[in-house]
Ligand SMILES: CN(c1ccc(C(=O)NO)cc1)S(=O)(=O)c1ccc(-c2ccccn2)s1
């Protein structure tokens with residue numbers, strides 16, 4: 001093939017921005033429900049040599065400030081986080097804590113405000129990388145906190161870096177698509193944009209009586225100008241790689257055709273993996289990796305964010321694999337020797353094995369859900 005025609009056959013090489021600094025990791029290691037997860041994720045990615053691979057650039061996060069948080073959160077909530085940063089006692093703020101969701105699910109902890117600003121700064125650095133047109137993919141594995149509300153911490157989420165990033169992206173991109181692959185419904189992101197067509201939110205999640213947050217039924221479609229710009233795909237326990245990938249591919253194919261987004265944000269919560277303490281889905285790195293690969297092949301500016309993921313080694317495995325998918329490289333199965341190597345026992349392999357738990361998603365139920373979604377997505381113009 002003449003050299004000038006080779007390019008059209010080579011998979012597009014993507015320039016990838018990986019948002020990282022030692023301070024970002026040190027602060028995110030303090031998050032109470034994912035203690036020290038940030039350092040495991042980053043160190044495994046580094047141990048595979050991915051950060052010195054050509055098309056990747058490591059970008060330090062910009063200093064997130066109060067003004068960034070205030071693009072979504074209320075002044076009172078931001079003031080509370082700032083007050084709690086120093087962990088001083090004061091009657092006034094003590095009873096307020098409960099009112100703002102700072103409680104057992106989202107306990108206060110030292111440097112809480114610095115952590116919130118740093119996470120938002122990191123996700124906004126990813127947005128900046130995409131709007132600069134210098135990168136096709138931007139990655140912030142410390143972001144993805146989809147339950148945090150305007151004036152309330154919720155579901156282990158203190159600050160909604162996703163909403164803040166989506167708002168920023170709409171300044172440069174006409175239609176922005178948000179895809180939530182976390183085990184839980186991306187409720188606060190959906191609600192933030194339920195009345196607008198500028199952002200379309202699509203969430204694949206477990207939907208079962210009593211399971212957090214309890215929202216995200218297929219009937220949940222948005223309101224007014226935002227009607228049909230919220231897509232919810234409720235799923236049952238035990239879903240496997242092939243079934244999940246088939247559902248995601250079919251739904252996302254229709255969404256891309258109907259909405260024709262100009263930028264994408266994917267929340268890649270790893271609590272949907274087999275072995276997670278949430279003990280719900282039966283996915284492995286292949287399943288979630290194929291879903292992210294499918295969306296990246298649209299070659300749209302895409303921000304990859306973290307989220308849930310409570311089996312720390314598996315979460316590190318997952319986001320290492322997704323970083324490799326973004327770069328288009330295959331990783332060897334053997335976990336490289338590194339500081340936390342012993343935490344990957346007893347097999348010390350990258351891949352994880354599905355369990356033999358039953359898949360409660362029946363073919364009929366999935367077909368009905370997908371057909372319902374198709375009918376509505378085709379109403380999006
Ligand atoms: C507050 N909850 C959430 C909320 C959001 C998430 C999440 O990951 N969202 O993406 C996880 C748990 S919750 O009530 O379901 C739980 C609290 C503690 C839980 C737990 C703790 C240990 C093992 C299994 N589950 S679940």
Ligand SMILES: [Zn+2]
Nearest residue numbers: 182184271308
């Ligand atoms: Zn989750």
